[in-house]
Amino acid sequence: MKLRMDHRKANPKALNTMMKLETFVKESGLDPILYELIKIRASQINGCAFCIDMHVKDTLKMGVSEQKIYLLTAWREAPCYTEKERAVLELTEALTLLSEKGLPDSVYQNVRSHFNEQEFVTLVMAINTINGWNRLGVATGMFPGCFDQ
Structure with a gap:
């Protein structure tokens, strides 16, 4: 595999902007495991x-069970997730796939039953941030280990 470009060198200001978003979310009080x-x-x-590779490794270092990570693609059928986690995962899917159905009111109401308005906006920013990182990674051809050389 070959990296299309190193976005860090190509546009350091863009990287700095993404890092500011990341810092905002990390300093927001959002549960790091969530x-x-x-x-x-x-x-x-x-x-x-x-990103999958990086964040699975990070999550394992935080002590999250392998089962919880392995079953993430089928979280609806897996009993290891809390109702709060399920609400956030459903929101993540809806906002990541926004063009398919938008954000159904039922998803919004479910999330709001666990999070106040400020926390809801923080969740949206967290989802926006990783979607931005994903788009940057896919567009530039990033793959696990691409920066290890």
Whole structure:
């Protein structure tokens, strides 16, 4: 495999902007494990192998069970997720696949039963951030280990 380009060198200001988004979410108070589940699920949908690899490794380091990570693609059928996690995963899928159905009111209401308005906006920003990273990764041809040389 070959990297199309190193976005970090091609446009450092763009990288800096993405890092600001990442910092905002990380400093927001969002549960770091929940954020990693968002990152993995969105990356699976978007087909970003680089991000899936990175965030699975990060999640394992945080002590999340392998079962919870392996079953993420089938979270609806897996009993290991809390209702709060399920609400966030459903929101992640809806916003990542926005053109398919938009954000159904039932998904919004379910998330809001677990999160206040400020937290909801933070979740949206977290989902936006990983979707941005995924698009950058896929567009530039990133793959696991591409920056290890």
